[in-house]
Amino acid sequence: MISAGGGYAGVVLCSVLIFKQRSWRHFFRWDMAMQLLVTGLSTIPGFLAIWILQLSDRYFLLAFSSLSQTASYTVAYTLGNLLGPLVITPFSLSWHSALYSIAKKANALELFQKVFRFYGLIALLIVFMVSVLAKEVLEWLFPPAYGMASAIIPLIALANFLYGFFEIFNLGILLRGKLHFNVILLPFAALVNFGCNYLLIPDFGVMGAAFSTLLAYGLLVWLAYIVNQRLYPVPFEIGLCSVGLISGFMLFIVDQLLVLHVNQLSRWFIGIGLTGCYAVCLWFLSKFPARKLNNLIT
Numbered sequence: 509m510i511s512a513g514g515g516y517a518g519v520v521l522c523s524v525l526i527f528k529q530r531s532w533r534h535f536f537r538w539d540m541a542m543q544l545l546v547t548g549l550s551t552i553p554g555f556l557a558i559w560i561l562q563l564s565d566r567y568f569l570l571a572f573s574s575l576s577q578t579a580s581y582t583v584a585y586t587l588g589n590l591l592g593p594l595v596i597t598p599f600s601l602s603w604h605s606a607l608y609s610i611a612k613k614a615n616a617l618e619l620f621q622k623v624f625r626f627y628g629l630i631a632l633l634i635v636f637m638v639s640v641l642a643k644e645v646l647e648w649l650f651p652p653a654y655g656m657a658s659a660i661i662p663l664i665a666l667a668n669f670l671y672g673f674f675e676i677f678n679l680g681i682l683l684r685g686k687l688h689f690n691v692i693l694l695p696f697a698a699l700v701n702f703g704c705n706y707l708l709i710p711d712f713g714v715m716g717a718a719f720s721t722l723l724a725y726g727l728l729v730w731l732a733y734i735v736n737q738r739l740y741p742v743p744f745e746i747g748l749c750s751v752g753l754i755s756g757f758m759l760f761i762v763d764q765l766l767v768l769h770v771n772q773l774s775r776w777f778i779g780i781g782l783t784g785c786y787a788v789c790l791w792f793l794s795k796f797p798a799r800k801l802n803n804l805i806t
Contacts, residue, residue, distance in 0.1 A: 550688070550691055551690070553694065554690050554691070560701060561698050561721065561724055564698075566581070569713070569717060572713075577656065577713060577714060579654070580655070580656045580714070583650060583657070584642075584646065584657040584660050584661050584714075585660065588665045588667075590638050591631060591665060595634055595672065599675065600675050603675060607679050607682065608682075620676075620679065620744075621744065623676065624745060625794065628673070628745075629749075631669050632749070632752045632786075632790060633790055635669045636756045636760065636786050639661060639662035639665050640778075641779045641780070642658075642661045644775055660715060660717070663715075663718040664722075670726050671728070673732075674728055677735075678736070680737075681739065683739075693728060696731070698724070700723065701720050701724035704720035704724065705720045752789075755789050755790075763779060
C-alpha cells in the first residue's frame with residue numbers, strides 16, 4: 509500500500525512541477541476533472557472486490573485450518589499467480605490506453621478480435637508452463653513442508669487466465685461509459701468467492717479455496733462477456749481459445765502421468781519438453797481458420 513501510494517504521489521508531484529511553469533488555466537478543465545473523478549470513484553468497489561477475491565481465502569484458511577497450511581497455500585498461490593506480473597499487468601497497463609485509439613479505427617472489431625486471439629494463446633502457454641513447472645520450482649526453493657498445497661497451482665493459474673480475459677471483455681463497459689457494471693460485477697464475484705470459501709474450505713481446505721477462486725473468476729468473466737456483447741459486440745474467437753485450453757489440459761494429463769516415477773531432473777526435462785510441444789500446437793492453432801473452430805464449439 510505504501511509503494512502504491514508513493515507511486516501515485518510521485519505522479520502528482522511531477523504534475524505540480526509542470527503546472528507551476530504555466531498557468532493552471534491551460535491545464536484544468538472542470539468537465540474533464542469531473543469525468544476523471546467519477547471514473548476514479550467507480551473503481552473503488554472494484555479494488556475492494558479484487559482484494560476479497562485474492563486474499564479472503566487466507567482468512568478462512570486461518571479460521572478453519574492451520575497456520576502451516578495457510579503458509580503453504582500462500583506460497584503455492586503466489587507461484588500459480590505468475591501470469592499476473594508476466595502477462596496480465598503489462599497488458600492491462602497498455603490496454604486501458606490503447607483500446608480507445610483502436611475503437612476509432614474502421615477495422616476496430618477485427619483488431620479487437622486479433623488482440624483476443626494472440627493474448628489468449630500467449631496466456632495459455634504461460635498457464636501451461638506454470639502448471640507443469642511451478643511444482644518443481646516450489647520443491648527447489650522451499651522446504652518440503654510447503655509442498656502440501658502444490659496441487660492448487662494449476663487451478664490458480666487457470667483462474668488468473670480467466671481474469672485476464674475480464675480485462676478484454678471489459679472494453680464495452682469502458683467504451684460505452686457504463687462503469688456502473690463494474691460496480692456490480694466485481695463485488696458480485698467477490699461475494700460468490702466469499703460464500704464459496706465459507707462452504708468449501710472447512711471440508712476441502714486449500715483445494716476448496718482454489719476452487720472458490722476459480723469459480724468466482726469464471727463467473728466474473730462469463731458475466732463480463734455477456735455484458736460486453738450487448739454493449740459492444742465483438743466476434744471473439746471463443747472456439748479457438750477453447751480448443752487451445754483442451755489441448756493444454758490433455759498435455760497436462762500426459763505430464764502428470766510421465767512424472768509419477770522419475771527424479772526431479774527428469775521432471776524438469778519432461779515439463780520443458782511438453783511446454784515446447786504445446787507452444788508448437790498453439791502456433792499451428794493460430795494459423796487455423798478460427799471461424800470453423802467457433803462454429804464447431806459454439
